[in-house]
Amino acid sequence: MTNVLFITLDRPLASALNEVADELHRHYGANVRLATFVDPEQIGEVSNLDEIHKVKLHLSHVRGRPARKYSPRWAYVLVRNPFLRRRLQRADNIVKPWLLAQTDPWLMKHAREADVLVALDARAVYTVWELAQINTKAKAVRGLYESLEALKLPDEHVADIGELASHLPAGSGSSGSSGTSER
Numbered sequence: 311m312t313n314v315l316f317i318t319l320d321r322p323l324a325s326a327l328n329e330v331a332d333e334l335h336r337h338y339g340a341n342v343r344l345a346t347f348v349d350p351e352q353i354g355e356v357s358n359l360d361e362i363h364k365v366k367l368h369l370s371h372v373r374g375r376p377a378r379k380y381s382p383r384w385a386y387v388l389v390r391n392p393f394l395r396r397r398l399q400r401a402d403n404i405v406k407p408w409l410l411a412q413t414d415p416w417l418m419k420h421a422r423e424a425d426v427l428v429a430l431d432a433r434a435v436y437t438v439w440e441l442a443q444i445n446t447k448a449k450a451v452r453g454l455y456e457s458l459e460a461l462k463l464p465d466e467h468v469a470d471i472g473e474l475a476s477h478l479p480a481g482s483g484s485s486g487s488s489g490t491s492e493r
Contacts, residue, residue, distance in 0.1 A: 312340040313423050314457055317438055318430035319347045319407055322454075324354035330454045331358035338461050340425075345417045347407055365407070365414045369394070373444075374418020408437045424448045428457040 314334055316327070327344070334340040335358060343361045346353065350362045369391050370377055377383035398409050411417050421427065421441040429438040429452045442450035449460045 312338050312425045312461065313420070314340045314342045314426045314428065314461075315420050315424040316342070316344045316428045316430050316454075316457070317346075317411075317417075317434045317441075318344065319433040319437075320431045321348050321352050322346075322430050324356050326454055327353075327356050328358045330458060331356070333458060334461070340461070343420055345411075345414075345420070347410070361420075363414075363416050363420075365410055365417055367398075367410050368413045368415060371413050371415050371418075373412055374415040374422075376415065403433060404436045407434065408440045411437050411441070418444075421445055421448075426451065426457055426460045428452070428454070428460075430454060 312334075316322075322344075331342045334342050341360050342358065343363070344353075344356070344359050345363050345365055347365050350364055353362070356362065368374075370387060372383050372387060372390075375383070377387045394409065394413075398406060401409055422445050424441075424445060425448055427438045427441050427445070427448045427450045429435045429450075432452075435452055438450050438452070442448055451457055451460045
């Protein structure tokens with residue numbers, strides 16, 4: 311079963327989202343999920359999606375995984391949280407969604423399982439690019455209809471991570487993980 315994860319920071323057009331999700335269901339039998347940074351009720355009637363999730367900040371999680379009390383991960387969370395809060399306050403509109411996304415367990419779980427990661431708007435490209443660094447088997451594309459093309463074409467014809475990164479606005483990288491270095 312193919313898994314497609316749409317990620318958006320803005321309100322997508324519900325009719326186009328329905329049309330593409332229906333196409334993905336009928337022709338590819340895909341599970342189609344939407345991770346949004348806006349209230350799902352603002353999106354409108356989207357009946358063809360399997361799940362819609364609003365991304366939230368989870369301070370007790372590391373890369374989407376919970377930290378048990380008194381474990382090394384828990385200690386890391388205690389040290390990290392003040393820095394993460396400060397970084398969220400100072401981050402620009404491109405990096406901030408990625409900082410939120412990496413703490414959300416639902417988003418990280420489905421991003422690891424996804425076959426196609428789709429940025430629905432320009433501000434979601436950096437988040438999809440970072441998720442594609444984690445799930446290197448997933449195809450990363452930008453745009454609704456490009457998600458259909460990603461499933462139609464063989465792997466070598468789909469935009470690679472470096473090509474997706476070319477859509478990033480200048481100066482949108484975070485320290486240590488920015489740039490379009492080849493892996």
